[in-house]
Every structure is written in C-alpha cells, then in structure tokens.
Amino acid sequence: LAQQSRNEEAAKEFSEALRLEPDLASAHFHLGVVRLQQKSLDEAVSHLQAAVRLSSENAQAHFYLGQALEQKADVNAAIREYAACVKLRPDLVDAQTRLGLLQQRAENVEEAVTAFRQVAKLQPQNPEGHNNLGLALLQFGDAPGAIAEFQSALRLQPGDTGYEGNLGVAFLQRADFDSAIAQFQSALKKTPNDATLHYDLGLALKLKDKLTDALAELRRAEELDPAQPDVHYTLGVTLWQQGEFDPAAEELRAAIRAKPDYAEAYYTLGTVLKQQSKLQESAEALREAIRLQPDFAGAHTTLSAVLRQLGDTAGAAAEARAGLEISKRKTDQQAATFATNSGKRLLNAGDLEGAISQFRSAINSMPDYAPAHFQLALALQRKGETAEAAREFRKAAELDSRFQPPPR
Structure with a gap:
C-alpha cells in the first residue's frame, strides 16, 4: 500500500501490526517513513526512534530518523543519526551527502570534508559531489583542493556558471586574482544578470586595485539585487x-x-x-x-x-582594557583550535598518546573550549579510561550542549 502511495491505508495496517506486536521493528520503521512522507514529524520521530532502538543495525532507520530530525530543525540529533547510518553503510550516498551538508551548517568543516570525499569516491562522475566537496574545502581554507574539485565538476559539466563562480571564489581565496576575474567574466557571458557574479567580480577587481572597474561591477550588483x-x-x-x-x-x-x-x-x-x-x-x-x-x-x-x-578618559580606558582582553582570548582560542585539530589528525592516525597530549594542550590554552574536552573524551574512551572520559564528556556538554556523548 505504501509503495502505491496509499499512505493512510498503509498506516492503518502498520498500526494494527503494532497493536498485535508492539515491538515489531519493521512496523515501526515503515509507519515512521509513512508519517515522514505525510509531514507528521513528531509521529515519524517517535516510530523511527523505536525502530532504531529495536533494530540498531538498520541503517535505513537511522537515515530516515535523521531526515525527520533535520526537518524538525534538530541539526545535532540529525547529524548523529546520519553518522550512525554511514557507519553501518558507508556506501549510502544520500546519507553521506546529508551528513556533509549538516556538518557544514554546524561548522564542523573537517567532518563535512570527510563525508563529501566519500561521496566523490562513490560517485566520481557526479559533478555535484565534486562541487559540494569543493565548497567544504573552501570553507576549510584548502583553496588548492577546492580548485581541483571545482575543475573536476566543470570537466563533467562544462560551462556550468555555478561551478565557474565557485572556482572563481577559490582562486580569490588563493589570491590568484587574474584567474578569478577570468572565471567570473566567463560565467557572466552566459548569465549577465547574476548579481552574485557581478559582486564577486567587483571584489576581485578591488583586490587588484582596479577600483574604478570594481565600483562599476559593484554598482551593477546593487542594481540587480x-x-x-x-x-x-x-x-x-x-x-x-x-x-x-x-x-x-x-x-x-x-x-x-x-x-x-x-x-x-x-x-x-x-x-x-x-x-x-x-x-x-x-x-x-x-x-x-x-x-x-x-x-x-x-x-x-x-x-x-x-x-x-x-x-571621557574613564570610558576610553575601560574600552581599551576590553579590547586587550578579547584579543588575548582570541589568541588563546586560536591556539586551542590549532591544538585540537592537530589532536584529531593524530587520533585518526591511531596515535592515542599524541592526540591526548594535544587535546590537553588545547584545554590548557583555553579551559572552557568544549571541542577540546569532547575530543579528549573520545580519545580517553578509545584508550579504555572510561571514568575520565565520562568526566570530559560531561564537561563538554556543560560548556556546549551540542557536544553529547556518542551512543554506545
């Protein structure tokens, strides 16, 4: 019935199955999917959570639960479900894509890159997969990597103005202004009324100190949008x-x-x-x-x-102190972020002791930096030091509720 889009009839049958057998995982799963299609999100989440609880190895249940949670704007919970799905089935392109997009939205850029790399590996002939990976690499600050991915997308789909524009932005990030200008001008020949392309071209010309030409492009962007x-x-x-x-x-x-x-x-x-x-x-x-x-x-x-x-000398002194304190804190945060990212790379490489050392260094630089506490907890858990890992998970969650312990 569900395959014939007779959703309400299907829902009644699945509900009857659950009345007869309340712990029937497949009925919870299918009823959850039907309710998701009907946009009854609370019911969908309830049944799909039951399906996951009763059959935790069902990758599709995690995927559809992720979809329902995403539609409810619960980004962090959706990320956890998509991550559980691809752990079970790394070959599910839709799940990898949704995971990558949500990781980007949550500014977990390294994790987004990992997901999109898997998509590009699974579907090397999919230009949008390369484009998504390029955008994540751009967000990560890897302009050369982004350029390579946008060029791959354009080889697969020549003349796409969106990909040309993204390639131009990647050249901008690499400070290759001439190449950026060439890409934006090429795209504008096809879509002359694209305000974003005029803006990006204006920005590139400005960075080349061609201010008169830059102002003309920016004025055109202003007219269009x-x-x-x-x-x-x-x-x-x-x-x-x-x-x-x-x-x-x-x-x-x-x-x-x-x-x-x-x-x-x-x-x-x-x-x-x-x-x-x-x-x-x-x-x-x-x-x-x-x-x-x-x-x-x-x-x-x-x-x-x-x-x-x-x-106002007193007010001036107070603002000067505030500026100095903030600058110091930002310096500490940069050090903590660098050490945490270094620790994550060591952890992925299997160097537990090196990773733990880096995470502790990050916490020393900035004691209330939640990502460092969370990553330290993961490393300690992997090492078998469960009591200290639990303390670090709690600390991370106290500092930032987005950092919840992974499901066991």
Whole structure:
C-alpha cells in the first residue's frame, strides 16, 4: 500500500501490526517513513526512534530518523543519526551527502570534508559531489583542493556558471586574482544578470586595485539585487578607501538597513564617522557594533580612541582594557583550535598518546573550549579510561550542549 502511495491505508495496517506486536521493528520503521512522507514529524520521530532502538543495525532507520530530525530543525540529533547510518553503510550516498551538508551548517568543516570525499569516491562522475566537496574545502581554507574539485565538476559539466563562480571564489581565496576575474567574466557571458557574479567580480577587481572597474561591477550588483547587504558594505569600504566619506557612509547605512544586525557595517561606519570628526555619531555606531558582537575587539579599541577624543578618559580606558582582553582570548582560542585539530589528525592516525597530549594542550590554552574536552573524551574512551572520559564528556556538554556523548 505504501509503495502505491496509499499512505493512510498503509498506516492503518502498520498500526494494527503494532497493536498485535508492539515491538515489531519493521512496523515501526515503515509507519515512521509513512508519517515522514505525510509531514507528521513528531509521529515519524517517535516510530523511527523505536525502530532504531529495536533494530540498531538498520541503517535505513537511522537515515530516515535523521531526515525527520533535520526537518524538525534538530541539526545535532540529525547529524548523529546520519553518522550512525554511514557507519553501518558507508556506501549510502544520500546519507553521506546529508551528513556533509549538516556538518557544514554546524561548522564542523573537517567532518563535512570527510563525508563529501566519500561521496566523490562513490560517485566520481557526479559533478555535484565534486562541487559540494569543493565548497567544504573552501570553507576549510584548502583553496588548492577546492580548485581541483571545482575543475573536476566543470570537466563533467562544462560551462556550468555555478561551478565557474565557485572556482572563481577559490582562486580569490588563493589570491590568484587574474584567474578569478577570468572565471567570473566567463560565467557572466552566459548569465549577465547574476548579481552574485557581478559582486564577486567587483571584489576581485578591488583586490587588484582596479577600483574604478570594481565600483562599476559593484554598482551593477546593487542594481540587480539592492537588498544584498554585502554589496552595500563592499561599496562603502571601496568608496571610503577612495576618500569619498559621505557616499561611503550612505552605503554602509544601506547595508545596515538591509541587515540590521550587521556588526561589521556598524564598526566600519563608526570608523568612517571618526575620520570625519563626527565623534558622537561614531561612538553610537561603535557601541551598536559592540552590542551586536560583544567580542569585537576592534570596535572596543576604536571606541576607546573616540571616547578619548571626547574627553571621557574613564570610558576610553575601560574600552581599551576590553579590547586587550578579547584579543588575548582570541589568541588563546586560536591556539586551542590549532591544538585540537592537530589532536584529531593524530587520533585518526591511531596515535592515542599524541592526540591526548594535544587535546590537553588545547584545554590548557583555553579551559572552557568544549571541542577540546569532547575530543579528549573520545580519545580517553578509545584508550579504555572510561571514568575520565565520562568526566570530559560531561564537561563538554556543560560548556556546549551540542557536544553529547556518542551512543554506545
């Protein structure tokens, strides 16, 4: 019945089967899938969780449960189910793809790259698989790797303007501005009204110091998509760099109107107003940047200079201290992130002691860095030190609820 899209009739039969045998895993699974198709997400989750509990080796049950949780916007729980699915069935391309996309959304970029690499390995002739891997590598900061994947996608699907644009962005990240410009111009010949391509071309030209040409492209992007805040912001910065303070301020205000929580635009506006000696307005913009992003060290430091010019020495000193403290914390976080990533590579290579040492080093740099506690817990668990691993899992979850112990 379900295969014939007679979902409600199928649901009644599965429900009757469960009345007769409440722990029938297959009935929970099929009823959960039917409810998922009907968008009855709470019921779908309930039945699919039962299917997983009763038949934990059923990869499809984990996959559909992941889908239901994703549609309920429970990203972390969905990631856990997709991960469980591909652990059982690494060859399930749809599960690997969904896992990669959600890992990207959760900013678990290394894990996203791993999932997309598997997709590209399973389906080497799928251009979108290479494109997804390229985007993840770009997010990871591996521009050469991203370039290779976008080029593979274009070999499989020549002339695709989306892939050409992504390749251009990868060249931008590698600071190969001429190649980036060539890619954006090639794509624009096919889609001349693509605002994003005009914006990216404008950005590349700006980085080549071709400011007149850059402004023309940015203006065209603004005409095509006036609601895009980044276009206004980049226009504002470019005009500011040319000494056109009033037009720059107006573009930055337009960016803020398009995106009221745009902390960087408030900060840059405050900086422009400071240079115009509009100190009260500058202080207001900088305070708003800090309200939106309290750890914005540059905004604190610039506000300190503005307050000093206004004669508020106590306020200036307080902002200067805040800027210094935030800068130190960010330095500590960078060290912790580096050590944690190093530890993960060692853990994947099987070097438990080296990994544990790196995770402890990360925690020493930043004691409240949840990813380091979580990774240390995984390493300790693998080593058999279960009591300390449990403590580290608890600590990670206390610091960030996204870091939950893996299911046993």
